[in-house]
Amino acid sequence: MIVLVDASPESMERARQAVSICQRFGAHLIGVFVSPPGWARVPAESFAIGSAAIQAVIQRWKALQNDATDDAFRAFETSIRNESVSFEFRAVLENEISDFLYLHCLHADLVIAGVRQFNALPSFAPAIEAQFASSGTPMLLIPEDWKGGDIGARVMLGWNASREARRAIIAAMPFFNTAQAMHVVVVDAAKNSRLGEEPGSDVALLLSRHGIDVTLNNLVSHGRAIANVLLEFAAQNALDLIVIGAYSHSMTRERLFGGVTKTLLQRSSVPLLAVF
Incomplete structure (x- = not known):
């Protein structure tokens, strides 16, 4: 089972829901973080001039991506640390998500995401929906403000x-x-x-x-x-x-x-x- 995660409180609650479902059905849980590109956070740096400046910008972008991935992993691990469920964590770059999703969906019983999270995926989201359709993997979307407790009663x-x-x-x-x-x-x-x-x-x-x-x-x-x-x-x-x-x-x-x-x-x- 795959759950899309980040470092937000809503993601931690979504991970808790995913754990509950995994425990109910004896499933393995895979947390997937979609890492945004560093330039999306500091777009002005895209205009750097000169080899040294460009290399410095690239290194900062990589550092931002690594920090975001580390934050997401810590939040995910915190959500499930004391739960009796097998799990792993994977990270993927935003511009690679389309092919990544298809491959990994083929080997998962269910993909869990937030409603706003899913709709905030990159501008090529139609291609991502097409990947879900091609894989045939069911998708569970949980509203970020869901307060109704465990799902499926x-x-x-x-x-x-x-x-x-x-x-x-x-x-x-x-x-x-x-x-x-x-x-x-x-x-x-x-x-x-x-x-x-x-x-x-x-x-x-x-x-x-x-x-x-x-x-x-x-x-x-x-x-x-x-x-x-x-x-x-x-x-x-x-x-x-x-x-x-x-x-x-x-x-x-x-x-x-x-x-x-x-x-x-x-x-x-x-x-x-x-x-x-």
Whole structure:
């Protein structure tokens, strides 16, 4: 399991959540720090002239990167020092993150990041999302201000009878099996012929055959954004995890015109498990 970390208090809480999940499922934890380039902190130094001046700037940049990495490692280690979980720490330069993520996601069951942290990744973030999609690794986004305790006690599956939502069931089954309450939520079933005559009943039956006690909820948006409908339902029912199949419509279309996945990735107020 991978958790993206830094030296912030929010990152330390995210690491604690990651430890809790690892302990629940017997997983190994990998803390990954994305190190920003030194010039991003002192952009004026990019205009240094002369070999000696340029070499001095490069050395300062490297020192800044090393200091940031050391701070992130200490914060991560402090968060999990007294916990019974196996762990390791890795650092990657910001301009190498795209290829790094793909390679490491292929060998991880889950990637955990903060909502703001994920959306603050470099300007080539669309390429990073594409790496997640290519790897097929589920991603758990935790809001930086999340105060709801451990994640996965009260869970919601957003169901639209898509291939992506079906893959989300497989990825999230460990959470479903340990949840105290499990909701399947269908929004605007009348607009989706794939849901059949009894929308959501078939998938609820599937989950029940895995020993999961499911509550089926059919909601109507009345013209509101579906993402908002899901978030409102989560808040009203004190849920601590939303599970979705990401980008049932194409990723490009959602970037251009918006969509449920993009909205939830950008501003979910509840921990979000997105399966690409």
